[in-house]
Amino acid sequence: xxxxxxxxxxxxxxxxxxxxxxxxxxxxxxxxxxxxxxxxxxxxxxxxxxxxxxxxxxxxxxxxxxxxxxxxxxxxxxxxxxxxxxxxxxxxxxxxxxxxxxxxxxxxxxxxxxxxxxxxxxxxxxxxxxxxxxxxxxxxxxxxxxxxxxxxxxxxxxxxxxxxxxxxxxxxxxxxxxxxxxxxxxxxxxxxxxxxxxxxxxxxxxxxxxxxxxxxxxxxxxxxxxxxxxxxxxxxxxxxxxxxxxxxxxxxxxxxxxxxxxxxxxxxxxxxxxxxxxxxxxxxxxxxxxxxxxxxxxxxxxxxxxxxxxxxxxxxxxxxxxxxxxxxxxxxxxxxxxxxxxxxxxxxxxxxxxxxxxxxx
Numbered sequence: 001x002x003x004x005x006x007x008x009x010x011x012x013x014x015x016x017x018x019x020x021x022x023x024x025x026x027x028x029x030x031x032x033x034x035x036x037x038x039x040x041x042x043x044x045x046x047x048x049x050x051x052x053x054x055x056x057x058x059x060x061x062x063x064x065x066x067x068x069x070x071x072x073x074x075x076x077x078x079x080x081x082x083x084x085x086x087x088x089x090x091x092x093x094x095x096x097x098x099x100x101x102x103x104x105x106x107x108x109x110x111x112x113x114x115x116x117x118x119x120x121x122x123x124x125x126x127x128x129x130x131x132x133x134x135x136x137x138x139x140x141x142x143x144x145x146x147x148x149x150x151x152x153x154x155x156x157x158x159x160x161x162x163x164x165x166x167x168x169x170x171x172x173x174x175x176x177x178x179x180x181x182x183x184x185x186x187x188x189x190x191x192x193x194x195x196x197x198x199x200x201x202x203x204x205x206x207x208x209x210x211x212x213x214x215x216x217x218x219x220x221x222x223x224x225x226x227x228x229x230x231x232x233x234x235x236x237x238x239x240x241x242x243x244x245x246x247x248x249x250x251x252x253x254x255x256x257x258x259x260x261x262x263x264x265x266x267x268x269x270x271x272x273x274x275x276x277x278x279x280x281x282x283x284x285x286x287x288x289x290x291x292x293x294x295x296x297x298x299x300x301x302x303x304x305x306x307x308x309x310x311x312x313x314x315x316x317x318x319x320x321x322x323x324x325x326x327x328x329x330x331x332x333x334x335x336x337x338x339x340x341x342x343x344x345x346x347x348x349x350x351x352x353x354x355x356x357x358x359x360x361x
Contacts, residue, residue, distance in 0.1 A: 004040070004045065004046055004061060004064060005064050005065055005068040006068075007037060007040040007041040007064060007067065007068060008041065009037075009038075009041045013071075013072070014038070014041070016072060017034045017037055017038050017072070018034075018038065020034035021034040021035045021038060030075060030076060032053060032055065033063050033067075033075040034075065035053055036049055036053065036055070036060050036063050036064065037063070037064065037067050037075070039052060039053070040060075040064050040067075046060040046061045046064065047060075063075065088119055088123055088127070089117075090127050090130075090131075092117065093113070093117055093119075093123075093124060093127045094127065094131055094133070096108070096113060096116065096117060097113065097128065097133050097135060098133070102116075107135040107136060108135050109135075109136075110122075110124040110125050110128070141348070142284045143284070143345065143348055143349060143352065144282045144283055144284045144285045144345075145283065145284070146282035146283040146284070146285070148282065149282040149283075149285070149345075150342060152279075152280060152281060152282045152285075153282060153285075153288070153338050153341060153342065154338045155279055156254055156279055156281060156288050157288075157334070157336070157337065157338040157341070158338070159216075159252055159254065159279065160216060160290070160334035161334060161337070163216070163217070163252075164250070164252070166248070166249055166250065167249055167250040167251065167252055168215060168217065168245055168246075168249050168250075168251050168252070169215075169216045169217070169252045169254065170213040170214065170215055170216070170222075170241065170245075170251060170252070170253050170254070171213065171214040171216060171254045171289050171290045171291035172211075172212070172213045172214075172237075172241070172253050172254065172255050172289075172291060173211075173212065173255065173256060173286075173289055173291045173292065173295070174209050174210065174211045174212070174229050174234070174237075174258075174260075175209065175210040175212070175295045175298075175299075176207075176209045176229045177207045177209070178207060178208050178209065178210055178303060178314065178318075179204060179206075179207050179314075180204070180205040180206050180207065180208070180308035180309075180310060180311045180313065180314040181202040181203070181204060181205070181306075181307070181308060182202060182203045182205055182307055182308060182309050183198055183199045183201075183202055183203070183307055184199050184201050184202065184203060185199045187199065198305065205308060205309060205310050205311060205314075206310070206311040206314075207227075207311070208225045208226070208227060208311055208314055208315055208318075209225065209226050209227070209228065209229040209233065210223060210224075210225055210295075210298075210318055211223065211224045211225070211226065211229075211233070211234070211237040212224075212291055212294060212295070212322075213237075213241050213253070213291070214290055214291040214294050214332075215329075215331075216290060216331060216332070216334075217331065218329055218331055219325075219329030219330050219331035219332065220325075220326045220329045221291075221294060221322050221325060221326060221329070222240065222241055222244050222245075223318070223319070223322045224236065224237050224240055225315045225318055225319070227311075229260060230260060231260045231263035231265055231266055234260045234261060234263070234266060235265065235266060235269055238253075238266070238269065238270075238276070241253070242273060242276065247275075249275075250275045250276075250277065251275060251276045251277065252277050252279060253276060253277070253278050253279065254279050254281065254288075254289055254290075254291075255278055255279070255280055255281070255289070256280065256281050256286050256289060257280055257281065257283055261278070261280070290332050290334065293332050294325075298318065298321055298322075301321070302317055302318070302321045303317070303318075
């Protein structure tokens, strides 16, 4: 005759089991197991315990035995269960995804790879998710080849993180060819259960160029719209910046390497205004200019989904956006140190060089 394991509980063990049995924060299974052990400690037989909590006699006997051998820890975890052995070669799916390409295509889809690997497309999806693989996505990059990259990087990041006293740091640039687009048919407004609609085609009504200077201290923007973006318009914008900033402060302007910014007449004007100092970003490194973030915001929030029947409507919308922005500006805080950026660039160059060497061999 089989004899059930004797369960004896200390005061502390009984207290912990009681908390588990009546807790709403633990799983139902763990609460039931704690109840089984409490009843077993009170002298009830396995069959009686099963009838009281709605479990089988064999199940109660199993958990009684496991608790007697391993204590509370044995109740918290299930034993490894059997099952069909895995037949999918995950490493092979990862290899095919990362090291091969399908015929006449640039990347795999779940169905095309499933046909080659002999598994279902949902299996491919699970493997990709587990390994963080997204063949349909590409991250674009451009490594600067500017011979003075380090010098310019340290100069601009230094202005962001440790600006000079009695000076303003202004990120300047132009967003050229901003199109005044009108839709060919009126769209429907946003409503519950339906997104707003807009035709995919449009009518061009002209363009404008937005010149902007972002004050890194308070986030305010000085802006100007012009029909073109030659050195003449750039000079007009610089004169506006000079007029609208305190005369007792020097100005440090961060600009890219666009030829308009380096025109001889621009240089002559800057020579006559010694309080203005221009700092150029490295070639192919416009991401260093914080005004690009403002251009992104105005594009997403006002221009991209706007309807403009004329250039004047577009210019009015831009001016209104800048006016509202300047009433409650939020400065962009630069946190990346120059050395950290440089280390990333060095690693990117190293990976690019290794890939080029592999391609040559």
